[in-house]
Amino acid sequence: MSELREIAMKSKAWPFDEARKLLKRFKKGTPEKGYVLFETGYGPSGLPHIGTFGEVARTAMIQHAFTVLSDIPTKLVSFSDDLDGMRKVPGNVPQQEMMEEHLQKPLTDVPDPFGTHDSFGAHNNAMLRRFLDTFGFEYEFYSSTEYYRSGAFDQVLLRAVEKYDEIMAVMLESLRAERAQTYSIFLPISPKSGRVLYVPMKSVNAVDGTITFDDEDGEETTLPVTGGNVKLQWKPDFGARWAALGVDFEMYGKDHSTNTHIYDKICRILGAPAPAHYFYEMFLDEKGEKISKSKGNGVSIDEWLTYASAESLSYFMYQKPNTAKRMHFDVIPKAVDEYHQQLRAYVDQEPAQQLNNPVYHIHKGDVPQSDMVVPFAMLLNLASVSSAETKDAMWGFINKYAPDASPEANPVMDEAAGFAVRYYHDFVKPTKVFRTPSDQERAALTDLMAGLKDVDVAKAMIDKKNADMGKEPADLSAYALDNGDDLQALVFAVGKNHGFENLRDWFQAIYEVLLGASQGPRFGGFAALYGVDETIALIESGLKGELLA
Known part of the structure; x- marks a missing residue:
């Protein structure tokens, strides 16, 4: 065992802690599929928010920690639930009236209100992939629509028909009596309206793999569960997806924790072991309310990147994942400065300390040196008192303090100077209140x-x-x-x-x-x-x- 691996086996950093737990599942070595599968889920009912990034970033950190501890190959998958019906129109998108006309249709069948993609689901998937690519994640993108309609999920769907009563028994335990009377694990997609239907089943035929129900107009309709004609309710869908793909690890918010035993049972009923899990606390806006894709509250990914580096956002996500985080603009300067403090500390740390340092996990062990000769908080105050309009004006002061620094030699510092001017004008300047001294x-x-x-x-x-x-x-x-x-x-x-x-x-x-x-x-x-x-x-x-x- 290498020296690094020995140290990592004892590291108290939470990515290593989770990776060690996962490694125990593979005492016999590489699984039959040839790799350990890490999955993150995305519901494209609204634009990606910063919590989505946090889920992928943290999963990637655990994945890297696993590769340090083991030679077993790994894969990271980002799965989009884009066949879900659009249950409400997000408040932060244009063409609200047009969108209302397509309620309950699969997100990939709803027209794109932005006019840039084939569907609303495709637009939001593109947004997700763009920001994952911006941060350099190595991942594969899977679409629910593609997997259901291509037949990739057919085997697990037919298995769900065979095990219908058993899966229903798991679900009915968790439902109120009124809901249980009409509940079905299958959601047919109406061949007439194209909408995802929440209707009871009149029959489920395990022999020919079909379901029978009354369509919206009351006409009795029979559909095969294969080929994208139906999708699974969201709780059964979790377990079925894990079984179909062979998912070994999935991280999700604490709001899912009460349903985990349901997901796990369904996955096992469908013939696969349940994956390992990790729950993180929720992301909140400045009012303490949960961040929502449909509301668009809290700080967006693009907004963070307008005022600070991608690395500072990763640092924020690394910190205390089991603690609820308020995502508002005031947290940005602190995250920037703490990130660079950790970079500077990393250089002189012993290997064991380095593996506990957040920057090791942010940069997957390839940690750069900080060229920030002035803290970001100080740059903000410099922008304030100098009324700087551009980062060039900031450099006039920076060079008095650090004559050897330059935009070319200190590119991160140069970028931060521009961020500071932007942040000052948008957030600090409007709130400044001076007073007279006592x-x-x-x-x-x-x-x-x-x-x-x-x-x-x-x-x-x-x-x-x-x-x-x-x-x-x-x-x-x-x-x-x-x-x-x-x-x-x-x-x-x-x-x-x-x-x-x-x-x-x-x-x-x-x-x-x-x-x-x-x-x-x-x-x-x-x-x-x-x-x-x-x-x-x-x-x-x-x-x-x-x-x-």
Whole structure:
């Protein structure tokens, strides 16, 4: 066993933990089909949302962890339930009236309201595949419509006819009495209207593989279950799909967890072992409501990529999958900076620590180095105080702070500068609220300005702070007004010297008076980036009340 595999066997990272559980199922080696199948499901009743990405990203992380632990080949499949009937018109698509005319028809038979694809289902499938391709996932795309209509599911459907009573018994246990009276595992597709019908069966014939029911007009109709004439209800469909494809692992949201025993039983009835599962907590919008494809609430994939990198989104998805996540725009800057913190930490970590680092799983072990010489949160504040309109304006400040950096040498930093300008104008600028300082804050800001103007004054302030705290004088021989750490020491000393018992109140005052926000960057580093002279001018404007306008 390789050294890496030995370390991975003991790693506490959740992808390795899940991969180890899955590996126990294959003690005899490679399964008969030749690979371990990881599946993710997609319901194309609405546009793909960020939760869909999270499901695929996390599954891919477990898949990679499995390949580290084992030489058994793997495959990742993204399966679209596009033969489902459109039960309601999503609120975030055009041509609502036209869409209403096609309710209950399979999504691949509903015209595309955007006019770019053969059907609404095809449009949403294309959206799914585009973003999976954008993130570089290695996957195969399977369509429910194709599998039902091509005959690929015929064998499992005929098996479902044979086992109809047994599967119905599983389902009836979970249904209310009223629903049970009309329930059938089969949903025929009307040969007249083309709609997916929720109707009771008059008979199910296991000999010739047909079902008989009354169509919408009341006419008794018999259809073969094969060839795309019927589809399975969604719970039986889960189990049947697992059986037909030989799925070994599927991850899904916690809202499915109460139905898992049903899916598993049906899969076993149809002759296949149930796959391993992993449940993740739900994605919520800023109001704490579950993200919905039809509502389009929460942050979309395209919106995240408008303001931050794909890698930062993957980092967000890696963190605590068993904890509900609020998907709103405020989480983006934090995710960006934490991702780059992990990149920088990875370089100096021992192998065991590296395998526990999120970036190892995001990049499948091929981890790049960070070229972010300035944190994203600081870039946002720089964009704010400089009223930057383009990333080129940002580089004028960045180069003061890091003369060797450039858009060519630091492409990720260059991209982040553009993201910061965009994010600032769309989210920060509209919410900025400046205030005037209190008497205590005004005196402290005046002293801070004096220390920024004269290095000797700054040193004296730091010495006073140390003396008042009973500390030995610091060695300030190398103190400089262009060093972020030294400037931070000055800010800290001024707060202490002016009696701020909780220095958090002092820093909050700086942010609210000078930046128009209640939170902000490490101010010493920000002053070094923005420029000492520029910071002095900013403080003067804040003291005069000019920023209030």
